[in-house]
Amino acid sequence: MEIIERSKCVITGEKDLEYLYTFKDFPVYMGVTENCKDKDLKCDMTFMISKSSGMIQMKSLIALDDLYSENHNNSVGTVWMKHHNEFADFIKKFQPKNVLEIGGATGILAKVYMDKNNIKWSIIEPNPIPVEGCKAEFIKDFFNEKYILLDEYDSIVHSHVLEHMYEPDIFIKNLSDCLGEGKKMFFSIPNMMEMLKRKYTNTLNFEHTFFATEQYIEYLLAKFRFEILNKEYFMDDGSIFYAVEKRGNVDIKELDKNLYSVNKGIFIDYINYHRNMITKFNEKMKESNMKVYLFGAHIFTQYLIEFGLDTSKIISILDNDVHKQGKRLSGTELYVESPKILKDEEAAIVILKVGIYNSEIKKDILENINSNIEFLE
Incomplete structure (x- = not known):
C-alpha cells in the first residue's frame, strides 16, 4: 500500500x-x-x-487506487434523495445545457435532473455503477488536468467530491482552467463546520482529509477567479450548495486570523466527547442483559470501535443497504444484517451514531420494525 x-x-x-x-x-x-x-x-x-x-x-494519505478500489457509497435513504432533488432544483435555476459531472458514482443526481430536464449530461467516475434509468454518458476515469473542456461543456457539476481531493487548490485551479469566462460550476459539499461541532464521525477520515469549511472553500474559489452567484444550505447540518461563475477578476478573500484557535478547540472537544461517550456505552452494555446491535456499516462504526467501543457484546451491524448485508465491515469482525431482524426481539439495544441520518433511521425502526428498541445515541 x-x-x-x-x-x-x-x-x-x-x-x-x-x-x-x-x-x-x-x-x-x-x-x-x-x-x-x-x-x-x-x-x-x-x-x-x-x-x-x-x-x-x-x-x-492513501494512494487513490487502494482507497477507491471499490465503490461503497450507494446513497441509500430519504435524506440523500431529498439532497439530490433539492440540489437538482438549485442547478435548474441557471438552466445549464451541457453538463460534465465529476465523481457521479451511480448517476443518481443526473437521473433526478434528467427525468425533468432534457439536457446533455456526462459523468467522469473511476468506479461507475449506473443506477437503472440513468441516461448520462459515463467516462471511467479520475478527473485531472488532461480534461480541457473550454468549449464542449457550459457547466461543471460535482456533489460531495471536493472534500475528497488531496490537493483542493490544484483541483479548483484545474476546474478554473477548464471553464471559459462566463461558464458556471455547481457543487455541493458537506457542512463540515457544523458536522464537527455536532461530533459527527463521518466528518474527517481517509477520504475527507481536510477540513473543507466555507471559509477555506471560498478563499480558493476567489483565488482561482470564481465568483459566487448563489449559496444555499441543505438542512442545518447537511450540505452547502454553491453556484459559481468563472470571471476575469475576483476580489481575494482573506482567512480569519482566529481559525487556528477555533478549529483546534472544536477538534479537541470532538475527541474528548467520544472518549467519554464510549466509556458510557461500554458501561451500559456491561450492565444490560439485552442483545446489542450497532447501526451503520460505514465510517461511523469504524470510528466508534477505534475510540474503544467494546464489540464483544455486539451481535451484528445493522444497515438498510441490501448490497452490504451478509458482508463484513472492513477492519472489524462484525457482519451486516438488515434492521428487520429486530422485529421479533422483545427488547434490544441499538447503538445509533450516524450523524445527519439518526432521526430518519430511528423513526423507521420504531415505527416500522419494533417500538420496543432502546437506543444509545
Whole structure:
C-alpha cells in the first residue's frame, strides 16, 4: 500500500503543521468486504493543523487506487434523495445545457435532473455503477488536468467530491482552467463546520482529509477567479450548495486570523466527547442483559470501535443497504444484517451514531420494525 505524506498546509502551502491526534491502525476502506480479515488495509490516521491558516488535515494519505478500489457509497435513504432533488432544483435555476459531472458514482443526481430536464449530461467516475434509468454518458476515469473542456461543456457539476481531493487548490485551479469566462460550476459539499461541532464521525477520515469549511472553500474559489452567484444550505447540518461563475477578476478573500484557535478547540472537544461517550456505552452494555446491535456499516462504526467501543457484546451491524448485508465491515469482525431482524426481539439495544441520518433511521425502526428498541445515541 502506497502512502503519501503531507508536509504543508493544503490551502496556503505553509510548512507549519502541528500535531493533533492519531488513530492507530485505522481501517483504510470504509465499506464492506467479502475478503478475509487479514487482507484489510489499515494505516495510522494522524491529524495535523496549520498554525497560520487553522486548517485541520490528514498527515498520511492513501494512494487513490487502494482507497477507491471499490465503490461503497450507494446513497441509500430519504435524506440523500431529498439532497439530490433539492440540489437538482438549485442547478435548474441557471438552466445549464451541457453538463460534465465529476465523481457521479451511480448517476443518481443526473437521473433526478434528467427525468425533468432534457439536457446533455456526462459523468467522469473511476468506479461507475449506473443506477437503472440513468441516461448520462459515463467516462471511467479520475478527473485531472488532461480534461480541457473550454468549449464542449457550459457547466461543471460535482456533489460531495471536493472534500475528497488531496490537493483542493490544484483541483479548483484545474476546474478554473477548464471553464471559459462566463461558464458556471455547481457543487455541493458537506457542512463540515457544523458536522464537527455536532461530533459527527463521518466528518474527517481517509477520504475527507481536510477540513473543507466555507471559509477555506471560498478563499480558493476567489483565488482561482470564481465568483459566487448563489449559496444555499441543505438542512442545518447537511450540505452547502454553491453556484459559481468563472470571471476575469475576483476580489481575494482573506482567512480569519482566529481559525487556528477555533478549529483546534472544536477538534479537541470532538475527541474528548467520544472518549467519554464510549466509556458510557461500554458501561451500559456491561450492565444490560439485552442483545446489542450497532447501526451503520460505514465510517461511523469504524470510528466508534477505534475510540474503544467494546464489540464483544455486539451481535451484528445493522444497515438498510441490501448490497452490504451478509458482508463484513472492513477492519472489524462484525457482519451486516438488515434492521428487520429486530422485529421479533422483545427488547434490544441499538447503538445509533450516524450523524445527519439518526432521526430518519430511528423513526423507521420504531415505527416500522419494533417500538420496543432502546437506543444509545
